[in-house]
Amino acid sequence: MSDDLVTFGETMLRLSPPNDERLETAREFEVRAAGAESNTAIAAERLGAVTTWMSKLPNTALGHRVDGGLRQYGINTDVVWTDDDDVRQGTYYLESAGRPRGSNVVYDREDAAVTTATPEELDVDRIRNAQAFYTTGITPALSPQLRETAATLLDAAQQAGTMTAFDVNYRSKLWSPEEARKTVTQFFQVVDVLIIALKDAKAILNYEGDATQLAHHLASEFDFKTVVVTRGDQGALAWNDNVIHEQPAFETDTVDAVGTGDAFAGAFLAQRLSGADIQKALKYAAATAALKRTIPGDVATVTKPEVDAVVNEGNADISR
Amino acid sequence: MSDDLVTFGETMLRLSPPNDERLETAREFEVRAAGAESNTAIAAERLGAVTTWMSKLPNTALGHRVDGGLRQYGINTDVVWTDDDDVRQGTYYLESAGRPRGSNVVYDREDAAVTTATPEELDVDRIRNAQAFYTTGITPALSPQLRETAATLLDAAQQAGTMTAFDVNYRSKLWSPEEARKTVTQFFQVVDVLIIALKDAKAILNYEGDATQLAHHLASEFDFKTVVVTRGDQGALAWNDNVIHEQPAFETDTVDAVGTGDAFAGAFLAQRLSGADIQKALKYAAATAALKRTIPGDVATVTKPEVDAVVNEGNADISR
Amino acid sequence: MSDDLVTFGETMLRLSPPNDERLETAREFEVRAAGAESNTAIAAERLGAVTTWMSKLPNTALGHRVDGGLRQYGINTDVVWTDDDDVRQGTYYLESAGRPRGSNVVYDREDAAVTTATPEELDVDRIRNAQAFYTTGITPALSPQLRETAATLLDAAQQAGTMTAFDVNYRSKLWSPEEARKTVTQFFQVVDVLIIALKDAKAILNYEGDATQLAHHLASEFDFKTVVVTRGDQGALAWNDNVIHEQPAFETDTVDAVGTGDAFAGAFLAQRLSGADIQKALKYAAATAALKRTIPGDVATVTKPEVDAVVNEGNADISR
Amino acid sequence: MSDDLVTFGETMLRLSPPNDERLETAREFEVRAAGAESNTAIAAERLGAVTTWMSKLPNTALGHRVDGGLRQYGINTDVVWTDDDDVRQGTYYLESAGRPRGSNVVYDREDAAVTTATPEELDVDRIRNAQAFYTTGITPALSPQLRETAATLLDAAQQAGTMTAFDVNYRSKLWSPEEARKTVTQFFQVVDVLIIALKDAKAILNYEGDATQLAHHLASEFDFKTVVVTRGDQGALAWNDNVIHEQPAFETDTVDAVGTGDAFAGAFLAQRLSGADIQKALKYAAATAALKRTIPGDVATVTKPEVDAVVNEGNADISR
Amino acid sequence: MSDDLVTFGETMLRLSPPNDERLETAREFEVRAAGAESNTAIAAERLGAVTTWMSKLPNTALGHRVDGGLRQYGINTDVVWTDDDDVRQGTYYLESAGRPRGSNVVYDREDAAVTTATPEELDVDRIRNAQAFYTTGITPALSPQLRETAATLLDAAQQAGTMTAFDVNYRSKLWSPEEARKTVTQFFQVVDVLIIALKDAKAILNYEGDATQLAHHLASEFDFKTVVVTRGDQGALAWNDNVIHEQPAFETDTVDAVGTGDAFAGAFLAQRLSGADIQKALKYAAATAALKRTIPGDVATVTKPEVDAVVNEGNADISR
Amino acid sequence: MSDDLVTFGETMLRLSPPNDERLETAREFEVRAAGAESNTAIAAERLGAVTTWMSKLPNTALGHRVDGGLRQYGINTDVVWTDDDDVRQGTYYLESAGRPRGSNVVYDREDAAVTTATPEELDVDRIRNAQAFYTTGITPALSPQLRETAATLLDAAQQAGTMTAFDVNYRSKLWSPEEARKTVTQFFQVVDVLIIALKDAKAILNYEGDATQLAHHLASEFDFKTVVVTRGDQGALAWNDNVIHEQPAFETDTVDAVGTGDAFAGAFLAQRLSGADIQKALKYAAATAALKRTIPGDVATVTKPEVDAVVNEGNADISR
Numbered sequence A, B, C, D, E, F: 001m002s003d004d005l006v007t008f009g010e011t012m013l014r015l016s017p018p019n020d021e022r023l024e025t026a027r028e029f030e031v032r033a034a035g036a037e038s039n040t041a042i043a044a045e046r047l048g049a050v051t052t053w054m055s056k057l058p059n060t061a062l063g064h065r066v067d068g069g070l071r072q073y074g075i076n077t078d079v080v081w082t083d084d085d086d087v088r089q090g091t092y093y094l095e096s097a098g099r100p101r102g103s104n105v106v107y108d109r110e111d112a113a114v115t116t117a118t119p120e121e122l123d124v125d126r127i128r129n130a131q132a133f134y135t136t137g138i139t140p141a142l143s144p145q146l147r148e149t150a151a152t153l154l155d156a157a158q159q160a161g162t163m164t165a166f167d168v169n170y171r172s173k174l175w176s177p178e179e180a181r182k183t184v185t186q187f188f189q190v191v192d193v194l195i196i197a198l199k200d201a202k203a204i205l206n207y208e209g210d211a212t213q214l215a216h217h218l219a220s221e222f223d224f225k226t227v228v229v230t231r232g233d234q235g236a237l238a239w240n241d242n243v244i245h246e247q248p249a250f251e252t253d254t255v256d257a258v259g260t261g262d263a264f265a266g267a268f269l270a271q272r273l274s275g276a277d278i279q280k281a282l283k284y285a286a287a288t289a290a291l292k293r294t295i296p297g298d299v300a301t302v303t304k305p306e307v308d309a310v311v312n313e314g315n316a317d318i319s320r
């Protein structure tokens, strides 16, 4: 069976001390698999899309920890396993806290196996046979090789008629605004559906206007089919066929904010792939993102009936 | 020493993943003993009533886990132990979360040992010798046998001069509104003190009015001594001798809402049994319910001085 | 891609208190997915076989907990999901301890969803297209429907040229020796590879001889291709083409003995499917079984290089 | 209902780091209620005796932690609660380890509430109405007041025809051999059943002979009804009616050795109270002691069928 | 290298059940080292001051647990170790909860080793060589000896030109308002920098005015160099050179409020010692106090860049 | 105060799943600071030596986790902190298990900050002022820079009259036998006290004889003051002044074998520095190594009295 959605990118081990403990004094870490493109894949799968995450991992217990961790959530994985000693499993350390401490991330992802992934070793035909292909701006930020690989995959997808979707996902710890702008605007040429946070547009495109203007501006300049602009708890909007659709955020009691945008993207794509119109897809995306924030970890382990309930009733609290 | 209060009903193992984790991805469960009638018994005991919970359990490590778990909180237990292989220990799986996810319950309580409990094997004299007897609408919902047994016990209690108290406690996962209405209104004939949530009145009695009207209506129709109507964070009121007493809810930082109503009922009964007037009993009930919500698990493991402090000062924060 | 091996049977939630704690006093349970046929599937997959576990689960968070838990270990799952309220997720409670306490199991698996599984709703073609099909004597012990379903699947497999493998796996808590004997000897008619513990032969076949005699006796009476007789820490032997192959057990520091036989079976089948001769398959089976005993849970989450190391060097202790 | 057995003594909070961690580096402690006389009470109750533990505790959350912890195991508690600020809840810190580290105990039990318990505030009639009364040499070691109180209780018991039992239980951290000898030999005058470890006889009675000689010697000198001498893994023996009965220890995989002697004493007394002869009582005592060593904590949370199984079959490993 | 700051006082083991569990039902305690003067020392060290905490501890695993726990946070410790059996390691049990339960503390700190500390055994020269010396009103409340010792140390410090700082820190569980007033006002004679909570002024000085009036009043009556008055979430102010400086509190999501005042004091002193003016020192103190409340435990394990970020941007949420 | 011992080398974060869980399925990791040279420093400090560990760490929460973790055990740390983004905190993942699985280590230590440490940024005078300086063969294996730095430090130490000690500590995952031989034999020129495992001599020196021959051979070839040869559970021996001293290993119940050799080295050096003769130093080394194996983590958090007890009585089990 061919995929509705294939995503490509890095997934890390996420190591975080429980119960607001600090990294500096931690005696235990919770271990999870986490990465923008696998987060998105899982959200899409949860909403009904047949989804595969594609990547490269070291053939160690840590690499298999990531692979098994993702399979557990229901998606398929298509992994290039490497025994090359010069690459490693990327990790990131996350310390969560409330105001005014906020969250703190220590990335330890240099030389990850995925940074050496070439189009030749990846199953590009799987992408060509899928309904949609997705990656984010994190991928090209990880290595020059990945910049080339991601561009090649997007191009191959678009040429094969696979819908290409791209979330800008700017990470200031990975590259400068200038580098990011140069690369992602090149990628825009082969992207059908763009997702961009308003704050990222400000950071890397030096954009000054509001979300509506941004969507129109990008759509006209790069000829996207759809542009989605997210604004955190201010909600999101989408430009499609020259029409703007708005969607407020749902109220949420946040326990873990990481992965909110990925949950949004995955749900939006799954809805679109199953035929939903833009407005409905945005609402499911917002509901899935809100549910994500109640779940520890990067991943939206929601169920379709729960998202339906939030969309229809505002919450998924089930009566006894 | 005879009991101030005897309660009768099912107590389950409550299995819940810690820290907002989902059931679907849980690697550990917290284990607790939980059930409406034992929750109520414990709250009453904590407020000073000598209390026994009466039930039937399988003679397995799980049944003894429930029994020991309840004894730990200070109450007495009077258990019919069965080695019958066709009955089991009821369990329920609880997943707690904030908005918009809310809580989710998976009941796994069919064929629980208690569903086969007959008046013949229970110590009905203990009920006859007690000051009060209490059960809830959950009990008759569990099996036809329990419907008969609960009716018999209430009847025996009332005939012996034991005050009968009943909390409607409608559970839509156990029976339909019609079944519930038919049964509980029959039970009303042998009940002295009725406790009913306004939302349950709406659900099963098709009641449309407000709490005051409901109390008057029920009192006149069924000749109760006392009718308590609860409205969640809107507070409660009680009809007694044709007078309505109101009590707002205390503000609370909820960590576990399950068992709030049971804590309310237990404290109300304990206060009444120790001679408090309706208004004071309502206030202690509201204070105990508020404290319950700060405690993980179904059970109000409060102390009398803490409840006194909340009643008198609004909180039990103890100075250093 | 078609499967090397398909297994069919029940997988339960396994709930066990950590650190030798007793069930009666437990405050937390470790949660795992566990079942003979999925245990075997995972061991086979770990040794290189493409494997699918086939079953029926309730469409609840608990059913998905089982499914995701198994996928995490690398196998595929082919699940019939049911929303039928009358069936449930089977569970078992395990308390582990050393001498003289030993382990204690409380089964709570009645009315599991799988007990209603019919051949019509299962994907019998997947079995027909596989190299081998496997189930155990637990499956027909669970319900009359499963007795029929398991017989039908074995028959369909054998007719399609799929190698059929069967582990007697007698469970005295599920059925009597007489019932077991009657059923499993009927099944023997459609089984190619039989695995049987010597103690089970004693218990249900009233067998008095030694393992060698048993293998010969069974092979001649039921026309098996292969008969494997296991004797715990006394090792195992196999009858094949009228030759007996012996294999001692590897020494092991046991932390969890549950699933040892399933690990043995899975490794034996994977080796046979990849062309190994009987002696080599037995050795890999014994090594995998020994490794299993060092791993908490029912499942042999080994790697092929580890098993190779145990086979070749007696241990998998990796140098720094 | 009157008691089969009443025990009197101190129960502490036991605080111990999990998993062989050291006290000096511990980040968490497991919390349990532990004390020789409550340990013994629980073992007796588990073997079928109706048992009450009598003591004095501070009226704090810690005192109630102890009380509830004991009730959970099935015994009754008869506690004098004190609000006196000058007394406290005794605690002990336990660090467990294998060879050559061994276990380490830090006592923090000075000024425990029980050290001020007087006969006047205790329910001596409960002792008079019981079949047997039990305390250990730890009790008089805790304070001069307790020396007097324990003597008074033993005397009152014996005068009322309650069988008195006493375990010497020498603790070198609490008093010197000389003090201990002087006090316990006075106590011997009012003791019917003496339990003494051979090593304690060596330490405080300067005894040089073997266990048989010790039992004869003590029986003739102090006119005991029964003398039990324990020798750790060398087994135990009992002198009764001038006959010596021997009992080897059962093999055990020890996870927690604390409380072994208390389990032995409780089972021995329960058996004697239910009419068992000395030999049978010794065997049940040895079996219960062996089971205790497989259970974390001070307490033998065994079941009667398990002890039966060890007595009859050498282990309680239950078949599946 | 000489110290910027030396603090003197008691540090206890802090034992607290995780996850809002109650002391009465706790099965595990988190273990931390906690005490006003070590809390303050750590906050000062984190802000850049070279700091030593001075005290007396029992030479047991518990005493070393405290010492190592403090060294872990970066400060130096200068400990008098005692093998005296009559003194012990002080502990306190903390139960945290939201409204209306609040927190509850059970002190178990009588006979702590520090209560016998004399000036002769302490390294007074270290204090004389430091820039500043700090203790709180808890220290003299613990024993008559400590009253004398603390007075002697403050006096020696002031005579040597070491700046003396004192936080009134009234603890109603340790002494009466009258005792406290008498002692601390004597101490005021040798104090340069006074820190006092407005509520403590009300409790022990019978003070009725507002914070500004209090600061002026105390400054004129006792000739302090600086008076800091804290008002919880109402912020703080400082009198210095006859000028009042105000500082509001930062908004915070509190997970553990204990130690807030100590964090404030430590940061204030560190800033002053590094040359900051009063207003800047107050702002850093408020920021450190706010960060503290997001951290479990008594201790402000902050970093200087985090506090800078809160001071400059209102939060320390670090971008990815 | 000058140091008795300075050690130099890498300390990593050690991440290991609890309770024999596998890395591939871990949900939590225990976090510890671990490294040969800090392990040795701590053992020496515990035996009474004033000790400093010297290294270079990233100025992140992870680097400070290591530093604080080591300070907690009582040693001093002298750390070069770097904000260089191109270096990182080294980690290693440890999976422990019994036979036949054994332990498994995944190193993730490339580009650790320490690999860039130069003599210029380190406090060489501290080494010159110490009694002894210690490093191991792991250090030069980590980078060419460290090869140079370690050589420079050893040379500077020896020239200043500081005793130089070196443990060969061959790690096959870090370099080849040839590289190791070439480097460590150069180091031997500036080493006074050599510690070498017999198996390492076999691996990198192609040595074929027994331990005694090895010691003589090395002593004569490289002019060492002392040569210690370790043989695991076969004990150790030392050559000194042309005399061989033998020491068997103590029996131990191992819970964590990592760091055994480091504990041995630290205790041996501490004893020698405090004037013990070779035989006594060996015995203390063996006792400390045996105690280490009962303690989770890399570090011998023993006390001097415990080691005394093992040396004198064979165990440190403390009587109650």
Ligand SMILES: [Ca+2]
Pocket: A034, A035, A036, A039, A258, A259, A298
């Ligand atoms: Ca991510």
Ligand SMILES: [Ca+2]
Pocket: A306, A316, A317, A318, B101, B102, B103, B104
């Ligand atoms: Ca829900």
Ligand SMILES: [Ca+2]
Pocket: B034, B035, B036, B039, B258, B259, B298
């Ligand atoms: Ca309930």
Ligand SMILES: [Ca+2]
Pocket: B306, B316, B317, B318, E101, E102, E103, E104
């Ligand atoms: Ca409170």
Ligand SMILES: [Ca+2]
Pocket: C034, C035, C036, C039, C259, C298
């Ligand atoms: Ca199984």
Ligand SMILES: [Ca+2]
Pocket: C306, C316, C317, C318, F101, F102, F103, F104
């Ligand atoms: Ca291994």
Ligand SMILES: [Ca+2]
Pocket: D034, D035, D036, D039, D259, D298
């Ligand atoms: Ca004890």
Ligand SMILES: [Ca+2]
Pocket: C101, C102, C103, C104, D306, D316, D317, D318
């Ligand atoms: Ca058992």
Ligand SMILES: [Ca+2]
Pocket: E034, E035, E036, E039, E258, E259, E262, E298
């Ligand atoms: Ca404090």
Ligand SMILES: [Ca+2]
Pocket: A101, A102, A103, A104, E306, E316, E317, E318
């Ligand atoms: Ca931060």
Ligand SMILES: [Ca+2]
Pocket: F034, F035, F036, F039, F258, F259, F298
């Ligand atoms: Ca190491």
Ligand SMILES: [Ca+2]
Pocket: D101, D102, D103, D104, F306, F316, F317, F318
């Ligand atoms: Ca010890």
Ligand code: NI
Pocket: A064, A067, A068, C074
């Ligand atoms: Ni894998």
Ligand code: NI
Pocket: A035, A036, A039, A258, A259, A260, A261, A262
């Ligand atoms: Ni993300």
Ligand code: NI
Pocket: B064, B067, B068, D074
């Ligand atoms: Ni029980």
Ligand code: NI
Pocket: B016, B096, B255, B256, B296, B297
């Ligand atoms: Ni809860």
